[in-house]
Amino acid sequence: MATKAIFSGFGGQGVLMMGYSLAHSAMNKGYHVTFLPSYGAEVRGGTANCTVAIAEEEIASPVASEPDYLVAMNSPSLFTFQNKITAGGVIFLNSSIIKDHPNRPDVDICSVPCSELAEEMGNSRVANIIMMGAFIKKTGIVTAEIYLQSLESILGSKKKSAAEINRRAFSTGFDYLKN
Amino acid sequence: MNKFLMSGNNIIGEAAIRAGCRFYAGYPITPQNELTEYMAEHMRNAEGGVFIQSESEVAAIHMITGAAAAGARVMTSSSSPGISLKQEGISSLAACELPSVIVNIMRGGPGLGNIRPAQGDYFQATRGGGHGDYRTIVFGPATCQELADLTMDAFDLADKYRTPVMILADGMMGQMMEPVIFKKPKPRQYSENFMLRGAGDGKSKIIRGLILDAIDMEEHNWKLARKYEVITKSEIRYETYQTDDAELVVVAYGTAARIAKGAIKRLREHNKVKAGLFRPITLWPFPETQLRSLSGKIKDFLVFEMSTGQMLEDVRLSLQGYADIGFHGRPGGAVPTPAELANVIARYYEKKD
Amino acid sequence: MAKVIFQRPKYLKENVFHYCPGCGHSIAHRLIAEVIEEMGIRGITIGVPPAGCAVLAYNYFDLDMIEAQHGRGPALATGLKRTLPDRFVFSYQGDGDLAAIGIAESFHAANRGENITVFFINNAVYGMTGGQMAPTTILEQRTTTTPAGRHKTLDGYPVKVCELLSQLPGVAYAQRCTLTSPAQVNKTKKAIRKAFQCQKDALGFSIVEILSPCPTNWKMSPIDACKWIDEVMSKEFPLDVFKDITPAAQKNTEAV
Structure with a gap:
C-alpha cells in the first residue's frame, strides 16, 4: 500500500516545494x-496544500483519505487535516506558529519550531527545508543524501550559495529531532 | 536521467512540442491552465513555434484550423464548457479532414459545473460532439506516462487519418504529477499535397466543409464513414488487468480506472472478490468485440464512471445479452477512494449471489 | 491588330457568378482578382471565404482557399498567416459574418495587429438567408426581421466597423468605399491594392469596407440600389479613410 503525506500551510511557505521535493526524491x-496540489479558486493566495503518495507498486489514487503523515505549517492546516490522519501516523507541527495542540492521542506528534530555526539561520524562507530535514529523519522514506540531491536538481545548480543554505537548513531540521 | 516529475497538463504540452506541434491556441479555463501556460513559455522557443492566447475557445479552434490547413502540427486545449464552445470547429476539422489534437481536461458539469475532476463529457467526445455525421478518435489516458505517450500518438493518428483526435482526461490527471519518460517521437508522415500554401504556378486548391449538392455530400459522408471503419478496425486500444481468473470485471477508463485497479487489488488481497479490470484506452473507437470476448467465461460486469452513466451505453452495446451489467457512478467532481469502491464492488457481487 | 482593353481577370475562374443581377460581390471579386494579378502574388495568396452569399467565392477565385465557419474568417486567417508569414492571407466577409457573429474574431485579430487583410462587404442586410436585419442595417430600414423598419430601442443601432476598428493600435489601414460609379470602383481598387501593400510591408491589420448594393433584398432596381447607397447609406456610413499608417500617408499628414 502507498505511503501518503499531506503538506499544508499559507501560500508562500513553500508547502508545494516540500511535497514536490519529497516526491522527486522518492x-x-x-x-x-x-x-497532487490543491487547485482552483482556493489556492489563489491564502492556503495551499498538496498530497504525495509513495509506493513500490502503481498508485491507484493520488488522493489521501487517510494519510500517514501531516505536515502542518500553520494552525488552519492542523484543524483541516488532523482528523484525517491514520491511527499511528505522525503530525509534524510548525510549533513556531501553531500554539494549539492536536486532538489526536493516537498519533505521534513531532513539533519543530522551523520558523524560529530559520530566523536564527538568518533566512526565514528556509523554514520549509528545515521541516523537511525533520520529516526525512523521522520517516526515513529516503536517505538525507538522496533528498538533498533531488533538492539541488530541482532548484538548479546555478546558485551554489543557495544550495549551501538549503543543505544547512536541512541539517538543522534533521539534527533538531533527537533519535 | 531522462525521467521527469511533471503535472499532467505540463506533460501534454511537453509531449506535444517534442512531437513537433508548432501551433497552439488556447483560452484560460481551470483545471487546464497550466497547459496553456506551458505552451506560452515553451512554444515560442521551439523553432517556428506559434502560441496565441485567443479571445475565446471558438477563436482558438479556428486558429488551429487555419494553421492545420497551412501544414502545421496543431493543438488546442480546454476544459468541459470550453470544449462545448469548440464543437463548431471540431465538426469543421472533421469535415475538412484536417489533422489536429484537442485536449479536454474534464470538470464537473453540466453548465459551468465546477472545477473538480469528472467524466461527464464522454458522450460529447465519443459521438462527435458537434453537428453532423462524424467521429473523432478519443484517447482516455489513466496515468501521466500514458498522457505523454498518447499525446505523441495522437499527432501521428491525426496525420495518418487526417482527422481531429481528442485527449479526454480530467482535472485529476491534469493537476497530478507523476514520473514520466518521453519516448522518441516518430518522424512526421504527412503529404505536402494536403497543405494549403498558395497555389504557386499550379492548380489552386480548396479546403471546405460546404458541399451543397446532396449526392456529393452523401458521398463525402460515406467517405468519412469508410475512414472511421478503418480506424475502428486498426486503432482500438485497451488494457485488461487480472481478468484471467476474474469472477467479476470492472469496466472503467481514465482516473476511474486507476481507482478501480486499486479497489481490485484490495479485494484480492482480502480474498473478497476475484475481480478484474477492462480499461478502454481508445474511447472511440470503443473496444466492443474485445470486451465481448471476455463474456465467454465471465458473466458479471460492473461499469464505474465519474458520471451518471455514459460509457455504460457502449458497454451495453458490447455485452447486452451476453452478461449482466451493473453500474456505479460518482458524477459532479466526487472521486471515491479505492477502499470505497472496493466496498461497492464487494456489495454488488454479494447481492448477485 | 485589335488591342484588348477589357477581359476576364487571369485569376477568376471561367465560372458564371451565382450572384443576383446588380449585386456588388462580382465587382468586388473582380477587383481583388485584378489587384492580385497586377501585384503578381497569385501563387502566394490564400483566401478565406465566409458563410453568406460569398460562401462560394472559391468557385470564382483561382487561388488556394479555405472555407471558414460563419464569422471565423479572421481566426482562421490568423492561423494561416502565423504559420506562413510570407504568404498573403485575406478573409472576405459580409456584415453579419464580420460585425455580428464574428465581431470578436474580427476585433481581436485587428487588435493583435494580425498582418492580414479583410475585405468587408457591407450591404446592410443578410443576403443569403433572405433579407433579414444585419448589424449594419440602418435605422428605419425594412428587412424581413424588421418589417416596420429598424427601431433603435428595439433593434439597436447600425455598427460602424471602420470607425470602431480604426481605434485599435493594431490596425494599419481602414478605408470605406463603394461600387456605385466607375470612379468609386477605381477608388475601391486602389484601396484593395493599398491593403495588400500594407500586408506586404508587414504593417498590421488592413480592412477595406465596401458598401455594396443588394437590389434583391432591398427590393430595388440595380440603379436605384446604387442611388440608395449614394443618397442614404453613405450618409450613415461615410466614405473615408479612417486609418492609414503607410509611410506615404504619414508624410502627407506631416506636410499638412
Whole structure:
C-alpha cells in the first residue's frame, strides 16, 4: 500500500516545494509516486496544500483519505487535516506558529519550531527545508543524501550559495529531532 | 536521467512540442491552465513555434484550423464548457479532414459545473460532439506516462487519418504529477499535397466543409464513414488487468480506472472478490468485440464512471445479452477512494449471489 | 491588330457568378482578382471565404482557399498567416459574418495587429438567408426581421466597423468605399491594392469596407440600389479613410 503525506500551510511557505521535493526524491529512489496540489479558486493566495503518495507498486489514487503523515505549517492546516490522519501516523507541527495542540492521542506528534530555526539561520524562507530535514529523519522514506540531491536538481545548480543554505537548513531540521 | 516529475497538463504540452506541434491556441479555463501556460513559455522557443492566447475557445479552434490547413502540427486545449464552445470547429476539422489534437481536461458539469475532476463529457467526445455525421478518435489516458505517450500518438493518428483526435482526461490527471519518460517521437508522415500554401504556378486548391449538392455530400459522408471503419478496425486500444481468473470485471477508463485497479487489488488481497479490470484506452473507437470476448467465461460486469452513466451505453452495446451489467457512478467532481469502491464492488457481487 | 482593353481577370475562374443581377460581390471579386494579378502574388495568396452569399467565392477565385465557419474568417486567417508569414492571407466577409457573429474574431485579430487583410462587404442586410436585419442595417430600414423598419430601442443601432476598428493600435489601414460609379470602383481598387501593400510591408491589420448594393433584398432596381447607397447609406456610413499608417500617408499628414 502507498505511503501518503499531506503538506499544508499559507501560500508562500513553500508547502508545494516540500511535497514536490519529497516526491522527486522518492522517484529518484525508484518508487512510484504521485503529487497532487490543491487547485482552483482556493489556492489563489491564502492556503495551499498538496498530497504525495509513495509506493513500490502503481498508485491507484493520488488522493489521501487517510494519510500517514501531516505536515502542518500553520494552525488552519492542523484543524483541516488532523482528523484525517491514520491511527499511528505522525503530525509534524510548525510549533513556531501553531500554539494549539492536536486532538489526536493516537498519533505521534513531532513539533519543530522551523520558523524560529530559520530566523536564527538568518533566512526565514528556509523554514520549509528545515521541516523537511525533520520529516526525512523521522520517516526515513529516503536517505538525507538522496533528498538533498533531488533538492539541488530541482532548484538548479546555478546558485551554489543557495544550495549551501538549503543543505544547512536541512541539517538543522534533521539534527533538531533527537533519535 | 531522462525521467521527469511533471503535472499532467505540463506533460501534454511537453509531449506535444517534442512531437513537433508548432501551433497552439488556447483560452484560460481551470483545471487546464497550466497547459496553456506551458505552451506560452515553451512554444515560442521551439523553432517556428506559434502560441496565441485567443479571445475565446471558438477563436482558438479556428486558429488551429487555419494553421492545420497551412501544414502545421496543431493543438488546442480546454476544459468541459470550453470544449462545448469548440464543437463548431471540431465538426469543421472533421469535415475538412484536417489533422489536429484537442485536449479536454474534464470538470464537473453540466453548465459551468465546477472545477473538480469528472467524466461527464464522454458522450460529447465519443459521438462527435458537434453537428453532423462524424467521429473523432478519443484517447482516455489513466496515468501521466500514458498522457505523454498518447499525446505523441495522437499527432501521428491525426496525420495518418487526417482527422481531429481528442485527449479526454480530467482535472485529476491534469493537476497530478507523476514520473514520466518521453519516448522518441516518430518522424512526421504527412503529404505536402494536403497543405494549403498558395497555389504557386499550379492548380489552386480548396479546403471546405460546404458541399451543397446532396449526392456529393452523401458521398463525402460515406467517405468519412469508410475512414472511421478503418480506424475502428486498426486503432482500438485497451488494457485488461487480472481478468484471467476474474469472477467479476470492472469496466472503467481514465482516473476511474486507476481507482478501480486499486479497489481490485484490495479485494484480492482480502480474498473478497476475484475481480478484474477492462480499461478502454481508445474511447472511440470503443473496444466492443474485445470486451465481448471476455463474456465467454465471465458473466458479471460492473461499469464505474465519474458520471451518471455514459460509457455504460457502449458497454451495453458490447455485452447486452451476453452478461449482466451493473453500474456505479460518482458524477459532479466526487472521486471515491479505492477502499470505497472496493466496498461497492464487494456489495454488488454479494447481492448477485 | 485589335488591342484588348477589357477581359476576364487571369485569376477568376471561367465560372458564371451565382450572384443576383446588380449585386456588388462580382465587382468586388473582380477587383481583388485584378489587384492580385497586377501585384503578381497569385501563387502566394490564400483566401478565406465566409458563410453568406460569398460562401462560394472559391468557385470564382483561382487561388488556394479555405472555407471558414460563419464569422471565423479572421481566426482562421490568423492561423494561416502565423504559420506562413510570407504568404498573403485575406478573409472576405459580409456584415453579419464580420460585425455580428464574428465581431470578436474580427476585433481581436485587428487588435493583435494580425498582418492580414479583410475585405468587408457591407450591404446592410443578410443576403443569403433572405433579407433579414444585419448589424449594419440602418435605422428605419425594412428587412424581413424588421418589417416596420429598424427601431433603435428595439433593434439597436447600425455598427460602424471602420470607425470602431480604426481605434485599435493594431490596425494599419481602414478605408470605406463603394461600387456605385466607375470612379468609386477605381477608388475601391486602389484601396484593395493599398491593403495588400500594407500586408506586404508587414504593417498590421488592413480592412477595406465596401458598401455594396443588394437590389434583391432591398427590393430595388440595380440603379436605384446604387442611388440608395449614394443618397442614404453613405450618409450613415461615410466614405473615408479612417486609418492609414503607410509611410506615404504619414508624410502627407506631416506636410499638412
